[in-house]
Amino acid sequence: MPTWAGGLRMNDPILFLENVHTHIGQHHILQGVSLGVTPGGATILLGRNGAGKSTTLKTIMGLHPPSSGRICFLGKDIHTTKTHKIARLGMGFVPEDKAVLFNLTVEENFRLSMIEENEKIHKNLEEVLLLFPALKTFWKRKAGLLSGGQRQMLAIARVFVCDHALLLIDEPSKGLAPIVVNQLGEALVRIKDKTKVILVEQNFNLACQVGADCFILDDGRVVFHGLIRDLAKDRAMMKNYLGI
Amino acid sequence: MTSQAIDLKTNRFKTNRVKTGINWLMGIGLFMLPLIWIDPITYLTLTVAGLSLGMLIFLIASGLTLIFGLMDVLNLAHAAFFTFGAYTGYSVLNLIASFGWIETASLGGSAFFLMVALGTAGCVGAILGIITERLVIQRVYGDHLMQLLVTVGVSFVMVEILKIIWGVNDEVVPVPLAFQDSFIIYGVFVEYFRVVAILLGVCVFAGLQFVLKKTKIGIIVRAGVENREIVETTGYNINRIFTLVFAAGAALAAVGGTMMAVFNQAVNPGMGDQFLIFALIVVIIGGMGSVTGSFIGAIIVGLSFNYIAYLVPKMALGVNFMIMAIILLIRPKGLFGKE
Numbered sequence: 001m002p003t004w005a006g007g008l009r010m011n012d013p014i015l016f017l018e019n020v021h022t023h024i025g026q027h028h029i030l031q032g033v034s035l036g037v038t039p040g041g042a043t044i045l046l047g048r049n050g051a052g053k054s055t056t057l058k059t060i061m062g063l064h065p066p067s068s069g070r071i072c073f074l075g076k077d078i079h080t081t082k083t084h085k086i087a088r089l090g091m092g093f094v095p096e097d098k099a100v101l102f103n104l105t106v107e108e109n110f111r112l113s114m115i116e117e118n119e120k121i122h123k124n125l126e127e128v129l130l131l132f133p134a135l136k137t138f139w140k141r142k143a144g145l146l147s148g149g150q151r152q153m154l155a156i157a158r159v160f161v162c163d164h165a166l167l168l169i170d171e172p173s174k175g176l177a178p179i180v181v182n183q184l185g186e187a188l189v190r191i192k193d194k195t196k197v198i199l200v201e202q203n204f205n206l207a208c209q210v211g212a213d214c215f216i217l218d219d220g221r222v223v224f225h226g227l228i229r230d231l232a233k234d235r236a237m238m239k240n241y242l243g244i
Numbered sequence: 245m246t247s248q249a250i251d252l253k254t255n256r257f258k259t260n261r262v263k264t265g266i267n268w269l270m271g272i273g274l275f276m277l278p279l280i281w282i283d284p285i286t287y288l289t290l291t292v293a294g295l296s297l298g299m300l301i302f303l304i305a306s307g308l309t310l311i312f313g314l315m316d317v318l319n320l321a322h323a324a325f326f327t328f329g330a331y332t333g334y335s336v337l338n339l340i341a342s343f344g345w346i347e348t349a350s351l352g353g354s355a356f357f358l359m360v361a362l363g364t365a366g367c368v369g370a371i372l373g374i375i376t377e378r379l380v381i382q383r384v385y386g387d388h389l390m391q392l393l394v395t396v397g398v399s400f401v402m403v404e405i406l407k408i409i410w411g412v413n414d415e416v417v418p419v420p421l422a423f424q425d426s427f428i429i430y431g432v433f434v435e436y437f438r439v440v441a442i443l444l445g446v447c448v449f450a451g452l453q454f455v456l457k458k459t460k461i462g463i464i465v466r467a468g469v470e471n472r473e474i475v476e477t478t479g480y481n482i483n484r485i486f487t488l489v490f491a492a493g494a495a496l497a498a499v500g501g502t503m504m505a506v507f508n509q510a511v512n513p514g515m516g517d518q519f520l521i522f523a524l525i526v527v528i529i530g531g532m533g534s535v536t537g538s539f540i541g542a543i544i545v546g547l548s549f550n551y552i553a554y555l556v557p558k559m560a561l562g563v564n565f566m567i568m569a570i571i572l573l574i575r576p577k578g579l580f581g582k583e
Binding site: 063083093101102104 | 460463464466467470471473474475476477478479480481482
């Protein structure tokens with residue numbers, strides 16, 4: 001039973017953003033984003049390039065502190081909390097680029113993410129390596145020498161090994177071959193059964209495979225919230241906001 | 245991965261190994277080149293002297309490479325940490341001498357007193373490093389020009405404080421008696437202190453390599469150097485880690501200062517600047533952020549200085565600049581520098 005479950009009812013959001021504005025330099029990226037994610041499964045953030053999806057994840061994670069608005073995670077306000085403290089509350093983050101440390105081995109990448117190396121975490125590691133068997137093969141190899149797909153698997157696996165309440169994953173399929181994207185999709189489906197995932201993804205098929213609930217962002221605002229299967233039926237919305 | 249790709253990788257691996265082997269052979273050849281002009285006994289004596297000088301420079305350079313190479317901070321206050329360490333060591337040894345203990349002939353006793361002086365200097369260096377990093381450096385991360393300006397300022401302030409505490413004159417450092425002695429092995433004249441300097445340098449190198457490569461804190465430091473964001477989002481306070489690295493670098497500079505003070509048997513407020521230049525050359529030759537590079541670079545600088553000082557004394561200082569220029573032309577990132 002995940003430790004975060006205590007005290008929260010199943011329909012309470014584990015994360016919500018309330019009218020969040022984020023500025024990066026002079027650019028006003030998020031313009032009043034409000035969204036909430038409930039426990040279980042995966043929530044997808046969709047939108048065109050430059051819509052503010054990655055910025056939303058980074059704002060939640062504290063990498064781009066919001067200029068106004070409120071972010072609440074597991075009942076705690078985190079919009080002024082430092083990134084490393086947010087991570088310790090139970091949030092994991094897989095960034096879009098450079099999600100692994102190239103100069104560290106696969107083993108060292110895992111060891112870095114295991115803040116407490118106890119029996120439970122080691123058991124998690126064994127389960128994760130069953131999910132991503134290729135990583136065990138390259139255990140002593142530097143992450144920079146892995147293929148793109150293997151690096152992406154490592155990026156997700158090293159975050160998943162800890163008991164996070166929420167995983168933020170930013171465009172994991174970017175630049176990957178279709179067969180690798182399929183493998184990634186299968187892994188994400190199994191991950192979302194164990195921990196809540198917010199997934200930013202441009203690959204609509206992967207998004208449909210992994211998630212049920214979705215938000216569309218456009219120009220820093222939420223323009224749609226609903227089930228992804230309902231979105232798939234709305235051709236006009238798909239064309240206007242996703243370009244497909 | 246296809247078999248063709250595996251073959252290509254294997255071939256590249258073998259080629260790299262051959263190249264590394266050739267490089268090492270060339271290095272050893274250059275190392276033995278002075279034998280053409282110097283007799284073997286003198287060569288060995290100069291080699292021991294050069295290695296000990298190299299290890300003393302490595303102590304300063306290792307701190308600099310940690311701070312510049314790992315944290316990307318241009319710290320010109322490093323010389324001040326070195327000088328403060330030298331004066332701290334001088335004060336501790338003076339205190340020990342006031343009890344009459346410095347004149348023990350026992351090698352173990354002398355080593356113990358030296359360790360006390362080094363430990364105290366290291367602690368002082370670390371404290372100064374923490375204060376400097378928290379008050380000054382944290383505000384100028386990412387801005388090399390500001391780092392240069394503020395650290396030069398910090399250096400001036402620290403040296404002036406030092407002059408207030410210890411005065412402006414050169415001071416004689418009491419050296420533990422056993423270290424003033426020497427022994428002869430196969431005709432080679434070796435001072436005990438030089439052996440201590442070599443052993444200390446090797447131990448610091450081994451210790452740094454162990455910490456950086458085998459411990460969790462080493463993994464965190466190496467990770468933080470490569471990607472701060474991943475370290476922060478994993479749950480580590482990157483600011484605290486960088487403070488720790490800065491403190492370690494300052495402590496190493498201070499330890500180097502004490503060793504140099506004992507080596508020269510004197511301290512003066514300007515000694516840091518003289519050795520900072522050597523340390524910078526070592527870091528550039530070895531490659532930024534590479535402790536192994538600093539170690540090899542320090543050996544190169546120490547040996548070349550001693551050989552050339554014997555053969556052509558006027559070129560002793562200049563030869564290291566020449567070596568640095570040649571290495572930068574052939575390999576701009578240094579011998580072991582990363583891209």
